[in-house]
Amino acid sequence: MQEHFANHQTIDVKLQPDRAISKIAAAIGEPARVRMLYCLLDGRARSSTELAVVAGVSPSTASVHLHRLKTERLVKVFTQGKHRYYNLEGPNVASALEVLNVVAAGSHDKFVPNTSSRLLTARTCYDHIAGRLGVVLHSRFKAFGWLSTRKDENAYDVTLAGTKAFEALGIDLIAIRTLRRRFAYACLDWSERQPHIGGALGAALLKSALKRKWVVQDLDSRALHITRLGHREMLSRFGLHIEEIQGGSRRADS
Structure with missing residues (x-):
């Protein structure tokens, strides 16, 4: 177990959120994936083809991006017939995206x-x-x-x-x-x-x-x-x- 020492206290770095936050930030921090996430903020499910158009990437590239977002639990997928549809994982993800807009002092209009x-x-x-x-x-x-x-x-x-x-x-x-x-x-x-x-x-x-x-x-x-x-x-x-x-x-x- 790796330990850090500060003010004579031992801290187990496994309990720190650094790595998890860094992975999520990296997943969000790509323009195509950002467009996909903000497109899903309306609560509607969309196919990978639709999200590829929104992101301005090819369908194959969109699939890679969506896999990354799903791995980090930012989106969820459900299958209906031959089609796969994506939604935000939940309200917490939506809230985080809204707050990021405030931090960025911009909009995603x-x-x-x-x-x-x-x-x-x-x-x-x-x-x-x-x-x-x-x-x-x-x-x-x-x-x-x-x-x-x-x-x-x-x-x-x-x-x-x-x-x-x-x-x-x-x-x-x-x-x-x-x-x-x-x-x-x-x-x-x-x-x-x-x-x-x-x-x-x-x-x-x-x-x-x-x-x-x-x-x-x-x-x-x-x-x-x-x-x-x-x-x-x-x-x-x-x-x-x-x-x-x-x-x-x-x-x-x-």
């Missing part, structure tokens, strides 16, 4: 076909609502006292008032608490530099909005279109005006 303004207004962050809409909803829910901060300042629980409000939207809080993922947390939005709601609660909110036809997701991107019904309902329920979503300017501070 160039990886999707829609205009940046639509993505900035409302989009999916893996399986929850992001963009200006997600940030404003997060602020509203906190102002209404629906969310309470847990010991982990990044994590939320739901208050009694919040329980009534979310259940009125058809969200089964008891059921989503049983899921093997974080219940609710502040997910830093890469474009607004402010948090939106992530976790099982965030995913349930997106499902509710889609089911109620408040938003409609683009077929070929992460952009969400807010319907007229959505504007009316969010104004009535949350006091949210359209100008707050579409007229909000992107913050330059982090």
Whole structure:
């Protein structure tokens, strides 16, 4: 066993995350693989052929890249008939990619076909609502006292008032608490530099909005279109005006 000595303490390097982090960083740190990963941020499964087009590489090269991403548990694959489809491994990978966007102080709008303004207004962050809409909803829910901060300042629980409000939207809080993922947390939005709601609660909110036809997701991107019904309902329920979503300017501070 190799040991390092610092301040008269012995540290087992096998317990350090250096090697694992380096391998993951190396897997992400290749332009073609980055394009593939960000393309999968909308939560949809895609074939290796589709991802090859997104990455701008040949199908054989795409297969090599996808094997590397799968080895590092960044993507998962499932087979349907003769086809193999790829998804992000899970919400943790999606969150890491979003945070990397903040660190890079840039955006990946160039990886999707829609205009940046639509993505900035409302989009999916893996399986929850992001963009200006997600940030404003997060602020509203906190102002209404629906969310309470847990010991982990990044994590939320739901208050009694919040329980009534979310259940009125058809969200089964008891059921989503049983899921093997974080219940609710502040997910830093890469474009607004402010948090939106992530976790099982965030995913349930997106499902509710889609089911109620408040938003409609683009077929070929992460952009969400807010319907007229959505504007009316969010104004009535949350006091949210359209100008707050579409007229909000992107913050330059982090």
